[in-house]
Amino acid sequence: MWANPNSSGLTRIKRFGPLTWWVARPHHPQPQFTTANLQTATVIDGKSIAEEIRSGIDKEVRRMKESIRKVPGLAVILVGERRDSQTYVRNKIKACEEVGIKSIVTEFADGCTEDEVLNALSNYNQDSSINGILVQLPLPQHLDEGKILDAVSLEKDVDGFHPLNIGNLAMRGREPLFIPCTPKGCIELLIRSGVEIMGKNAVVIGRSNIVGLPTSLLLQRHHATVSIVHALTKNPEQITSEADIVIAAAGVANLVRGSWLKPGAVVLDVGTCPVDDPSCEYGYRLMGDVCYEEAMRLASVITPVPGGVGPMTVAMLLSNTLDSAKRAYGFT
Amino acid sequence: MWANPNSSGLTRIKRFGPLTWWVARPHHPQPQFTTANLQTATVIDGKSIAEEIRSGIDKEVRRMKESIRKVPGLAVILVGERRDSQTYVRNKIKACEEVGIKSIVTEFADGCTEDEVLNALSNYNQDSSINGILVQLPLPQHLDEGKILDAVSLEKDVDGFHPLNIGNLAMRGREPLFIPCTPKGCIELLIRSGVEIMGKNAVVIGRSNIVGLPTSLLLQRHHATVSIVHALTKNPEQITSEADIVIAAAGVANLVRGSWLKPGAVVLDVGTCPVDDPSCEYGYRLMGDVCYEEAMRLASVITPVPGGVGPMTVAMLLSNTLDSAKRAYGFT
The missing domain is CATH 3.40.50.10860 (Leucine Dehydrogenase, chain A, domain 1)
Structure with missing residues (x-):
C-alpha cells in the first residue's frame, strides 16, 4: 500500500485483518539532500513556553487561594x-x-x-x-x-x-468543557509562534483518539483545511508535502522524512518513541516522528523531541484543572 | 482568498468578521472542455437504491408486527x-x-x-x-x-x-447509536456501487454539523484518507482535484466545476439549492453543488440532483427508526 516503501523508510506489516501498521526502519540519509538546501528552521522552545504558562498558572492558583481559600x-x-x-x-x-x-x-x-x-x-x-x-x-x-x-x-x-467532549469539540456552534491537552498544547505553540492557522493546509499524521483525532478537530475549529493521514493512506508523502502545517502524531520514529515536507512548512512533532541508546542514562532515548536533521533544512518552524510538544501537554493539563476549579467555584 | 475567483466561478463575500461564504455565480462553460474528453460517468440511481432499501424495511416492519405486535x-x-x-x-x-x-x-x-x-x-x-x-x-x-x-x-x-453520538462516531473503538442519515446514505451508495473506500483519498466539501462533519468522520471510519474543504480553504480546486472520492455538501449551486475533478473520480452531490426556473411547476428547481454536465465527462461514478443522495436520506431515517425499535424491543 506504500507507494515506495524504500524511500519512505517504512516496512508494512499486516495485522488484524485489513489493518496495517507503521513500523519504523533504520534511518538512512536521503540522497536528494545536498548542501544546496541549508535553510535552518526556527526551533520552538516548548519547554520555555510551557514554563511561562506554568508560571501564569502558579499566579492564578495563588490568587484563588488568597481570594477564596x-x-x-x-x-x-x-x-x-x-x-x-x-x-x-x-x-x-x-x-x-x-x-x-x-x-x-x-x-x-x-x-x-x-x-x-x-x-x-x-x-x-x-x-x-x-x-x-x-x-x-x-x-x-x-x-x-x-x-x-x-x-x-x-x-x-x-x-x-x-465522547461528549469530543462531540462538542467536533461540532460547530458548540463548546467542549475541556480540550484534550496535547492538541491544545499544539495550537498554543502555533499561536505563540505567530503561525496563522486559518486558511492554511494542515496535515495531521495519525488518528488516535488522544492526539490525532482531537488535533484535526481543533485545527478545523481554527479554520485550517485539514487532511488526516494514517497507516492506510496510500500516498502520505505526497499529501504531507502539500501542507503548510504538519502535525506528526503517528508514534513512529523517523516516519516523516525531508521529502515529505514542503519548504517553509511548520512542523510539530508529537512523537515520542523510545529507541535503544546505550549512551543514555536509561539505555534509551526518545525520538520523534520527524527526521529532525532533514526537516530542519526545509521547515520554517519546528519543534524538537524532547522539549517541544511534550512539556506543553503537562502545562495544558494544569491549565484545564485550573479552569475546572474556576468554573466549579465561580471564580473569575 | 480564492486563488482565481473567475475560474472558480465564485464571488467571495465577506461577512461576520473573518468568515467568508461561498456564493454561486452564473454558470459559464469552461474553455478547457473539448470533445476530446467525452467519458461518461455511471449515474447512481439513488431513487431506485432507496426504494430497494425501503422495501427491505417494509418487510422487517411486517415481520416485527407479526412477531411481537x-x-x-x-x-x-x-x-x-x-x-x-x-x-x-x-x-x-x-x-x-x-x-x-x-x-x-x-x-x-x-x-x-x-x-x-x-x-x-x-x-x-x-x-x-x-x-x-x-x-x-x-x-x-x-x-x-x-x-x-x-x-x-x-x-x-x-x-x-x-454531540455524544457525534463523539462516538468520531472516536475509534466506539460505536454511535445512530449515524446521521445523509452521511449514512452516502456511504451506502458508495458500497452498493462497488466503490472501495479504504485507502482512498476522499474530499468532503463543506463542514456542516449535519452533513460535512459526520460524513468526514464516517469516511475515516471506513479508512479513507479524508480532507475537509470549506469556504476558507485557499485552494479547494487543487485539493479536490486529487481526490478519488468527492462528496460535495457546500450547498452552493455549481461550485464544483469539471476542473476540480480528477478523471475517474467518484462524485456524490449532496447539494440541493433552489434556483429560479419559471418552466418548473413551483417556479424553481433544485441544483446540486456539482456542475453535472462537466462532471459527467470526468467522473467514473456520479449522483444526480435530484434522485441521487436525497432519497437515501429518507431511507436511512426509516432504517435508523427501525433499528431503534428493534433495540428497544430486543427484536432481532
Missing part, C-alpha cells in the same frame, strides 16, 4: 506497573506541586477489577475538592477503557477524552 | 412555516406510512417558546411507542438549537445529531 485539585488513577506510565504520572504530580495544585494518586495493581477502578472514579466524581480526574492510559487489556473513561464526570474530564 | 414509531417536531421544512416533513411522514412505521407530527408556530418545544420532546422521550424523535432543522433564530437537540433522548436520536 481554595486550590484546584487533580486526582490521577494509575493502573498497573508500566514504567512509562509511572514516569508520566510522576511528572504530572510534580508539575501540580510546583504551581500549588493539590494532587492525589490512586494506584491499582495490574490485575485489579473494573469495579475497583469505577469505585475510585465515583468517589472522585463526588469529592468537591477534586476538579480534575485523569485516568492514565493505556489501561491493561482486561479493563474496558471506554466504560472507564465514560464514568469520569464531564465537569472533571480534564483530559477531554469523554 | 409492535411497529416502530417516529415523532417529528416542526417549528414555523418554512415551506421547504414542511415539504421535507411531509415526505418523511409519507415514507413512514409506506413502510408501516407509525408517525406523528407536532407543529409549533414560529413564535413558540423553547419550553413548549422541550415539553413536547420530553413527552416523546417518555413515550415507549416512539422509537425515533426528529426535530426538523433549521429552527427559528430565537430557539437554542443546541439545547433542543441535546434534549432528545440518546436512544431515540435517529438523526444522530446529539
